[in-house]
Amino acid sequence: GFSWKLNDHPKLPKGKIIAVVVLDGWGEANPNQYNCIHVAETPAMDSLKKGAPEKWRLVKAHGKAVGLPTDDDMGNSEVGHNALGAGRIFAQGAKLVDLALASGKIYEGEGFKYIKESFETGTLHLIGLLSDGGVHSRLDQLQLLLKGASEHGAKRIRVHVLTDGRDVLDGTSIGFVETLENDLAKLREKGVDAQIASGGGRMQVTMDRYENDWDVVKRGWDAQVLGEAPHKFKSAVEAVKKLREAPNANDQYLPPFVIVDDNGKPVGPIVDGDAVVTFNFRADRMVMLAKALEYEDFDKFDRVRFPKIRYSGMLQYDGELKLPSHYLVSPPEIDRTSGEYLVHNGVRTFACSETVKFGHVTFFWNGNRSGYFKQEMEEYVEIPSDFGITFNVEPKMKALEIAEKARDAILSRKFDQVRVNLPNSDMVGHTGDIEATIVACKAADDAVKMILDTIEQVGGIYVVTADHGNAEDMVKRNKKGEPLLDKNGNIQILTSHTLQPVPVAIGGPGLAPGVRFREDVPDGGLANVAATVMNLHGFEAPADYESTLIEVVDN
Ligand code: 3PG
Ligand code: CO
Structure with a gap:
């Protein structure tokens, strides 16, 4: 039968302290002025790259590799950390939803049947991120779902949109809203009463994560459920256009708005008897809303009204909490993660980041499960993130504090693996502020240095990598790779992630002599890192894990 026991590695010893450092949004790209990692002073990461060539390499962090x-x-943090932690490549939410929509199976599942019971007398509400970023959701999936739901009996549909500008260029939300409006108009021609009912920017409305700021979810609740918002418009296109006229307005941060009819009445509050679908497939920024929609007992903010609805997530967002209990598509079953194996094999684990990335090194790392596997073997520390700001204002974020926690955990000798996520290059990169992103990259590098110095002190091992690219390329490029200009001749800032590969570096005084990167895994990706780390802890990886990146040569 199944056993958690891992075989001993034939050559590598146990008992070394390993620091696993994930730089969020730190890819490898050509050195130029839009490569903030290149422009920033990053001596620690530079020295890894310029060190022994057999201890530094690139791995894939995007597309099918994750x-x-x-x-x-x-790439993105969810699929990146899933791959890093699970050591295998799972078809991810984006793909599973594509398949379920293409085959029509989505309409045969338990989740759809459940919400369908409301179609006769209630409204179907769809809430989610409106873009083609493919990180949290995709417009084409929403379009198919709208069509499918109406064909399967939905007579009254309200869409609550969250504008993006983070996984896609700022300013694109107008086009996405126009496209959606066209689709809804076509549905209306077919006799379906379909409209956009509310909206707002994803970073202001609904899509907070890891309980950083419940006010974000409350603003969404007020607009979506109660039909209340500071801004009221007759149409969503008008709303987005008008709200973007404010100085420094940005799709990510648009304030909440509701659409009202000629009498000033909101066109689509959520009421008893309605059905709701949150159409994001990615979990982190939907979990909080899912709790508000689903939990009878709830004290995070005053919901004022808690309508009796039938609610389904696009996916189940948290496998441990079974949240939400109804969903349209089954999530990837990310089982037997490296974290779970390692605690069963005596590896004591410490994981830390600041709030906005805390779940990345815990929840995502562990296959979208919140909580510990074996509490007595693990400690997860969350450092509170700066509150209510965009991170270009404080680009150093909590990198130093995270590094100090890692240092203390290493020096305590209570842990065999000390794992951190350094958020700077990603979180500041997403703001599109190039100057601040340069400061962010340096701050992350300073943190790496502190952790590497500590590993040196205790005779340990380090594995430094990243989950996907971001700060290494801050400009939108054409097919030839040249920066794209807008109609005013300004470069188009790239706030999103990239397709670039990311580094993996190993080293430290505890690294056994003869350990080096193999040359026969040229297409290695993030999923190959888990077996590598297991080896460095002195274990063979399970047979079905993606192969290790390292070999041990006798010398
Ligand atoms: C976000 O949620 O902030 C972005 O859409 C993706 O960023 P992440 O994958 O780095 O978290
Ligand atoms: Co990111």
């Missing part, structure tokens, strides 16, 4: 539908899909 379970996304195509190689045109940029």
Whole structure:
């Protein structure tokens, strides 16, 4: 039968302290002025790259290598950390939803049957991120779902849109809203009462994560459920256009708005008897809303009204909490993660990041499960993120504090693996502020230095990598790779992630002599890192894990 026991590695010893450092949004790209990692002073990461060539390499962090539908899909933290932690490539939410929509199976599942019971008398509400970023959701999936739901009996549909500008260029939300409006108009021609009912920017409305700021979810609740918002418009296109006229307005941060009819009445609050679908497939930024929609007992903010609805997630977002209990598509079953194996084999684990990335090194790392596997073997520390700001204002974020926690955990000798995520290059990169992103990259590098110095002190091993690219390329490029200009001649800032590969570096005084990167895994990706780390802990990886990146040569 199944056993958690891992075989001993034939050559590598146990008992070394290993620091696993994930730089969020740190890819490898040509050195130029839009490569903030190149422009920033990053001596620690530079020294790894310039060190022994057999201890530094690149791995794939996007597309099929991390379970996304195509190689045109940029990497992201969810799939990146899933791959790093699970050591295998799982078809991810984006892909699973594509398949379920294409086959029509989505309409035969338990989740759809459940919400369908409301179609006769209630409204179907669809809430989610409106873009083609493919990180949290995709417009084409929403379009298919709208069509399918109406064909399967939905007579009244309200869409609550969250504008993006983070996984796609800022300013594109107008086009996405126009496209959606066209689709809804076509549905209306077919006799379906379909409209956009509310909206707002994803970073202001609904899509908070890891309980950083419940006010974000409350603003969404007020607009979506109660039909209340500071801004009221007759149409969503008008709303987005008008709200973007404010100085420094940005798709990510648009304030909440509701659409009202000629009498000033909101066109689509959520009421008893309605059905709701959150159409994002990615979990982290939907979990909080899912709790608000689903939990009878809830004290995070005053919901004022808690309508009796039938709610389904596009996916189940948290496998441990079984949240939400109804969903349209089954999530990837990311089982037997490296974290779970290692605690069963005596590896004591410490994991830390600041709030906005905390779940990345815990929840995502562990296959979208919240909580510990074996509490007595693990400690997860969350450092509170700066609150209510965009991170270009504080680009150093909590990198130093994270590094100090890692240092203390290493020096305590209570842990065999000390794992951190350094958020700077990603979170500041997403703001599109190039100057601040340069400061962010340096701050992350300073943190790496502190952790590497500590590993040196205790005779340990380090594995430094990243989950996907971001800060290494801050400009939108044409097919030839040249920066794209807008109609005013300004460069188009790339706030999103990239398709670039990411580094993996190993080293430290505890690294056994003769350990080096193999040359026969040229296409290695993030999923190959888990077996590598298991080896460095002195274990063979399970047979079905993606192969290790290292070999041990006798010398
Ligand atoms: C976000 O949620 O902030 C972005 O859409 C993706 O960023 P992440 O994958 O690095 O978290
Ligand atoms: Co990111």
